[in-house]
Amino acid sequence: MTIKSLYGTENMSNARVSPWFSGPLKGLGAVLKRLSSDPSSCFGLAVVVILVLCAILAPWIATHDPNLVDLPNALRSPDAANWFGTDELGRDIYSRIVHGTRITLSIITLVSIVVGPVGLLVGTTAGYFGGWCDTVMMRITDIFLSFPGLILSLAFVAALGAGLENAIIAIALTSWPPIARLARAETLTFRSADYISASRMQGASSIRIITKSIMPMCLPSVLVRITLSMATVILTAAGLGFLGLGAQPPLPEWGAMIATGRRYMLDSWWLVAFPGAAILIVSLAFNLLGDGLRDALDPKQR
Amino acid sequence: MSDVTIKGLTISLGMGAAQKKILNEVGFSVASGESFGLVGESGSGKSTILRCFARLLTFWSGEISIAGRPVDQIPAAEYCRLVQMVFQDPYGSLHPRQSIKTALQEPLRIHRLDRQQERMEKALIDVGLNGSFLSRYPHELSGGQRQRVAIARALILEPSVLLLDEPTSALDVSVQAEVLNLLNEIRRTRKLTYLFVSHDLAVIDYMCERLAVMQSGSIVEIMNRTELCKGGAKHPYARQLIDSSIEYDRVA
């Protein structure tokens, strides 16, 4: 008597993860393609591209020197010479907004350069090691998370002193915790996967596993989260500028422009309307782009 | 030499009140070059034995030794080149964002081995694939191909003991037979020692000289292939398991 096969009784486990790329460049193309197929994320992408172009080409796009004081021409309403009008010192608002993109963009870039890696590192380390390491790191994160972002940035700026650099530091300090939380949650879902066990069996150190196996898995959702939080960062930066704690007067920061324009708002609406619209459009664009990226990057959505 | 001895292996998993003894005084020995099977119902602790052996679980008590050396005294780097594992689910054991090349190159980089390209290509050829698979990603492969890559990855460090946790249970019938033949071939040419887990007695019968039947965390019977075929099981559970698989076979 022999025992023959019992083949065919097992159910096939089907493919769960369909990666969003099979090569960095091919992937970027695919993501861009998917982004541009959706009107709202297409709008977001377009605005962000225009923002970057404006910042790079500011001196050529601007019609005037953003800081040139021209008192006889103060508070002129929008016309052919001054497209968005002039402010109380006769400075061209259009040129100031164009130059302001540089400030906005540098805030966003610096904040995401700091916040992305820090959040990713804290989250993946806490998630991978677990235990007391996780507890300590997550309690610290909780403390930061328990304050509203703007209030905490206000406190930091008040402690560090007003100014653009300090505003960037303050915003960065308040934006990493949600990213760390997200990265930790993602890490917890992968840490017991077989491919992590396989890496460990091949002698990979914890650092190697975190950077090479876990971080790439968390990256898409962290990217989406950073893009979405850019909208908040822009609003916080403008809020700090408005309160006089961010970029200081001669700098054409949008929030600060609104703050000074506020006094002339009733007679000269263009002083606040255009910088306000710029803030609105850019933060909306980042929100839409983030949403679009989430759909484009998240394999579970398809 | 790579004979394996496990004595009094006991482990409890879970936290606090939910803590449960998963393995209870498990013991057996496998000669160098032998293939030893572990069968038993789902949840009986087969994978747990392999995970203890692989040092993925560390807080067990008892003794596991290879060639007379207790495994917890072997340095990590040396251990990787002695023991490797192939996992149950080929869809979960390859990193979905890493190309096959990256997957195979990682162990070579970690252990700073030379002739990496050559080794990777040879590893793929040995499992019936070829060098053109290096640039592919796991989602571009079939289940059987993935499992072959997983076997290649386990063999690339030239271990002498291979732990196989139901390596074919997620595969289609014909593919299953191919992979089993491949594994037999590899064992013969490389003189490997196998610890083979399966819930399928037919597979165990095909692959292993001896086997242990497990039930809720302990081994109830150890027998060899001839005893299995002659129906010489003594323990009632082992008998029941064998009878049921024969009955199933008749019905099918």
Ligand SMILES: Nc1ncnc2c1ncn2[C@@H]1O[C@H](COP(=O)(O)OP(=O)(O)OP(=O)(O)O)[C@@H](O)[C@H]1O
């Ligand atoms: N981390 C854990 N904490 C608590 N219990 C666990 C843990 N891991 C496994 N177990 C339990 O240990 C028992 C044995 O699990 P194991 O994975 O070894 O079973 P198995 O024999 O491989 O089963 P299968 O054939 O389904 O793979 C199961 O009852 C399971 O619930």
Ligand SMILES: [Mg+2]
């Ligand atoms: Mg198992």
